[in-house]
Amino acid sequence: MSLGVFVVLALFILGSALGVILARNPVRSAMCLVMTLFFLAVLYLFLDAHMVGTLQVIVYTGAIMVLFLFVIMLLNLQTDPEESSATTTLSAAGGLCALFVGLLMYLVGNVENVPEPARDGFGSIQSVAEALFLRLMLPFEITSVLMLVAIIGAVVLAKRKIQ
Amino acid sequence: MTEMVPTNYYVFLAAALFGIGTAGVLTRRNVIVIFMSIELMLNAVNLVFVAFARHFQSAEGQAIVFLVMIVAAAEAAVGLAIFISIFRNRETLNADEINLLKG
Numbered sequence: 001m002s003l004g005v006f007v008v009l010a011l012f013i014l015g016s017a018l019g020v021i022l023a024r025n026p027v028r029s030a031m032c033l034v035m036t037l038f039f040l041a042v043l044y045l046f047l048d049a050h051m052v053g054t055l056q057v058i059v060y061t062g063a064i065m066v067l068f069l070f071v072i073m074l075l076n077l078q079t080d081p082e083e084s085s086a087t088t089t090l091s092a093a094g095g096l097c098a099l100f101v102g103l104l105m106y107l108v109g110n111v112e113n114v115p116e117p118a119r120d121g122f123g124s125i126q127s128v129a130e131a132l133f134l135r136l137m138l139p140f141e142i143t144s145v146l147m148l149v150a151i152i153g154a155v156v157l158a159k160r161k162i163q
Numbered sequence: 164m165t166e167m168v169p170t171n172y173y174v175f176l177a178a179a180l181f182g183i184g185t186a187g188v189l190t191r192r193n194v195i196v197i198f199m200s201i202e203l204m205l206n207a208v209n210l211v212f213v214a215f216a217r218h219f220q221s222a223e224g225q226a227i228v229f230l231v232m233i234v235a236a237a238e239a240a241v242g243l244a245i246f247i248s249i250f251r252n253r254e255t256l257n258a259d260e261i262n263l264l265k266g
Binding site (some may be wrong): 002003006010013014017018019021026028029033035037040043044047048049051052055056059060062063067068071073074075077080082083084088089092094095096097098099100103104105108109111113114115116118119122123127128130131132135136139140143146147149150151153154155157158159 | 167168169170171172173174175176178179180181182183184185186187189190191192193195196198199200202203206209210213214216217218220221222223225226227228229230232233234235236237238239240241243244245246247248249256257259
């Protein structure tokens with residue numbers, strides 16, 4: 001991928017991420033987040049992570065964001081008049097971006113390593129599955145327990161009324 | 164194939180994304196927007212994982228992104244259930260007014 005394409009994609013990602021935290025209406029925030037996740041998926045494809053990019057679109061923009069939008073619309077959230085001002089959020093974003101980027105420039109800034117061309121089959125379902133099921137078997141099994149706990153927790157929380 | 168982008172550019176992009184997410188968590192008051200900012204931070208970390216997986220030609224980095232996505236999905240499911248429960252009882256999703264556990 002050429003540097004120009006990267007810069008355009010990066011601007012899209014950062015712009016829509018700013019939209020998430022600046023939008024007054026939560027539905028607009030959610031739609032901006034969908035855009036951010038989609039452009040990140042495009043970036044993953046350029047990084048030879050085909051399977052991760054596809055999963056990003058299916059799981060994140062498809063499933064998780066639908067859940068968010070469903071809850072926002074179920075609760076009928078409107079713009080909150082007590083919400084903090086856009087200037088506060090924007091200045092905090094600028095300051096924290098400068099802090100984190102500056103920190104990482106200090107740590108890895110002078111290493112301009114261009115990666116070598118990827119091996120054949122890198123990032124395919126087969127190579128990721130080999131890593132997942134051969135070398136990361138235990139974490140994978142633990143996440144299945146986590147999913148079970150999340151399902152039970154979500155059902156219990158959404159059903160009952162707390163006082 | 165045209166020229167490649169150095170890995171550290173991806174790291175800078177992820178750092179900026181993480182900063183934006185942190186700003187959202189710290190300054191916004193709507194808990195659902197705070198939650199979406201946390202998703203932004205998780206995605207910044209995912210981007211670093213994918214960039215370094217490409218750099219070191221290692222599929223483990225991509226497999227861990229898959230696990231992070233599972234954690235994000237579980238977090239969203241439980242968190243949004245908590246918000247529904249809070250909204251039912253308090254009629255608000257303003258983080259300043261949700262102070263049930265405040266000492």
